[in-house]
Amino acid sequence: MANISVDVRGENCPVPLIETRKAVRKSNTGDVIEIIGTHPASKKEIPMAVRNLGLELLEIKEEDDYWRIRIKC
Amino acid sequence: MSEKMTIVVHSGDMDKVYSALILGNGALAMGLDASIYFTFWGLLRLKKNGLAKGPLSKMNFLGLGRLMIKYRMKKANVASLDRLLRDYKELGGKIIACEMTMEIMGLSRKDLMEEMIDDYGAVGTYIQEAKDSSITLFI
Numbered sequence: 001m002a003n004i005s006v007d008v009r010g011e012n013c014p015v016p017l018i019e020t021r022k023a024v025r026k027s028n029t030g031d032v033i034e035i036i037g038t039h040p041a042s043k044k045e046i047p048m049a050v051r052n053l054g055l056e057l058l059e060i061k062e063e064d065d066y067w068r069i070r071i072k073c
Numbered sequence: 074m075s076e077k078m079t080i081v082v083h084s085g086d087m088d089k090v091y092s093a094l095i096l097g098n099g100a101l102a103m104g105l106d107a108s109i110y111f112t113f114w115g116l117l118r119l120k121k122n123g124l125a126k127g128p129l130s131k132m133n134f135l136g137l138g139r140l141m142i143k144y145r146m147k148k149a150n151v152a153s154l155d156r157l158l159r160d161y162k163e164l165g166g167k168i169i170a171c172e173m174t175m176e177i178m179g180l181s182r183k184d185l186m187e188e189m190i191d192d193y194g195a196v197g198t199y200i201q202e203a204k205d206s207s208i209t210l211f212i
Contacts (some may be wrong), residue, residue: 012150014095017102018160025164045103052104 001030008037008064016042017049020071024053027073032058035069043067077106078208080157081199083152085114086130087139087154093212094157099209101164110194112171115212116178119170119185125154140144158189165190 003049006023010017016037023033035046043060050071058070076169078100080095081163093109099106111119125210130140152160162168169192170185193196 010150012152014098014102015152018098018164021102021164024158049103 001032002028004031004033006033006035008035008039008042010038012039013041015039017045020046020049024055024071024073029073031073033071033073035071036063036066037069038066043069046071074106075106076208077108077206078105078210079199079203079206080109080209081211082109082111082118083113084113084130084212085117085121085127087127088130088142089212090115090118090124090127090154091202094154094161096210097166098157098164099159100162101166103207104133106165106167107161108162108167108169108197108206110171110202111167116171116174116180119168119190120180121184121186124158124186144193161187167192167202169202171195 004023004027006019008019011019014070016035016039020033020035023035028031037043046069047060057073058073059068061068078096080093080096082090084090097107097109112121118127128136129139129142154186170190172193172195175193
């Protein structure tokens with residue numbers, strides 16, 4: 001099991017979704033992916049994609065000037 | 074079988090090609106399959122180095138409006154069309170080129186970005202893709 005980080009702070013639509021999907025495609029079952037970003041809509045939409053892909057949403061957290069989403073593959 | 078989105082890109086306008094590639098990437102990211110069928114003016118965008126060459130669909134003003142939008146996009150950190158196409162392919166999206174348009178426009182396969190194109194087809198290819206799609210769009 002690996003921990004994968006995806007930093008999409010400053011990126012606009014649809015890059016946070018794309019980079020999340022790329023990381024999921026490269027991951028193995030049990031891997032944890034942490035995405036940090038600033039694009040507001042992606043904070044809502046990445047969890048939607050996670051549900052569609054049948055993955056587990058571990059955490060959505062608002063930090064000072066970015067959000068953090070953790071998912072388990 | 075996973076769900077699927079199929080898009081016809083008839084327009085060669087830069088902003089509309091943006092819409093198509095953003096939607097295609099969005100579908101793939103959300104766990105759907107995606108196919109984009111480039112026809113007529115849209116097919117010109119598959120020419121080598123042609124992806125970002127289209128005018129704006131409105132307020133092009135002989136290219137001035139287009140320059141302004143490109144500047145605003147850069148400021149908003151919007152991904153380039155080249156990047157969106159690369160990402161679309163990396164995520165498994167399909168690109169289909171319309172053969173009849175190639176004939177009309179006098180284009181051969183070597184005039185196009187062959188490495189990005191999965192299939193060359195006609196209306197039957199599109200219908201075959203679209204009949205199994207829960208989302209179909211004409212741009």
